[in-house]
Amino acid sequence: xxxxxxxxxxxxxxxxxxxxxxxxxxxxxxxxxxxxxxxxxxxxxxxxxxxxxxxxxxxxxxxxxxxxxxxxxxxxxxxxxxxxxxxxxxxxxxxxxxxxxxxxxxxxxxxxxxxxxxxxxxxxxxxxxxxxxxxxxxxxxxxxxxxxxxxxxxxxxxx
Numbered sequence: 180x181x182x183x184x185x186x187x188x189x190x191x192x193x194x195x196x197x198x199x200x201x202x203x204x205x206x207x208x209x210x211x212x213x214x215x216x217x218x219x220x221x222x223x224x225x226x227x228x229x230x231x232x233x234x235x236x237x238x239x240x241x242x243x244x245x246x247x248x249x250x251x252x253x254x255x256x257x258x259x260x261x262x263x264x265x266x267x268x269x270x271x272x273x274x275x276x277x278x279x280x281x282x283x284x285x286x287x288x289x290x291x292x293x294x295x296x297x298x299x300x301x302x303x304x305x306x307x308x309x310x311x312x313x314x315x316x317x318x319x320x321x322x323x324x325x326x327x328x329x330x331x332x333x334x335x336x337x338x
Contacts, residue, residue: 222261223247229318230268236282236290236310239270246274250284250327252335263321276307283336286325288315293337 226247233240248269251259259265267284269277276282281293292311296303 222249222263222266225263225321226266226318227268229263229266229321230316231319233268233316234270234273235268235315235318236273237270238316241270244270246271248274248277250323250331252278259327262324264324265327266321267315267323268318277331278335280335280337282307282310283332284315284323284328285332286328288317288323289313290315291332291336295337 227242227245231240232242232245234245239245246269248267249259250265250267253260267277273282276296277284281296283291283293285291290310290313292308297308297311299308
């Protein structure tokens with residue numbers, strides 16, 4: 180068992196809340212057999228090019244930071260997995276917010292921020308909540324499906 184206190188001497192000052200944490204031991208990897216998504220590259224290319232490689236919420240245009248986000252998640256519906264109208268081009272942060280129901284996109288293509296975040300202050304409010312009720316940057320093609328946006332609002336979004 181490796182404890183943080185054993186590392187204290189070699190790492191210098193360790194925050195007190197880490198001193199009693201037990202670090203895992205043994206291998207840090209294992210081989211597994213699993214499924215691999217196919218056609219994901221088509222979906223990503225179709226969505227990102229439709230939005231001209233720009234986050235539809237923030238306007239960030241750094242391809243390495245962009246995600247082709249599924250409105251109805253991959254795991255929920257095989258039917259919509261590769262359909263570009265089930266996608267939004269989002270920066271990594273806004274993709275995570277969308278996937279966790281902290282933001283959604285309304286039927287009229289405005290950003291809606293969860294009340295949970297709207298009650299925050301500081302950087303969270305400044306960086307995320309400032310987009311509340313603002314329109315997204317629309318795609319040049321493959322508008323997001325109103326039906327799927329409604330599904331996200333009803334099933335994922337934290338009201």
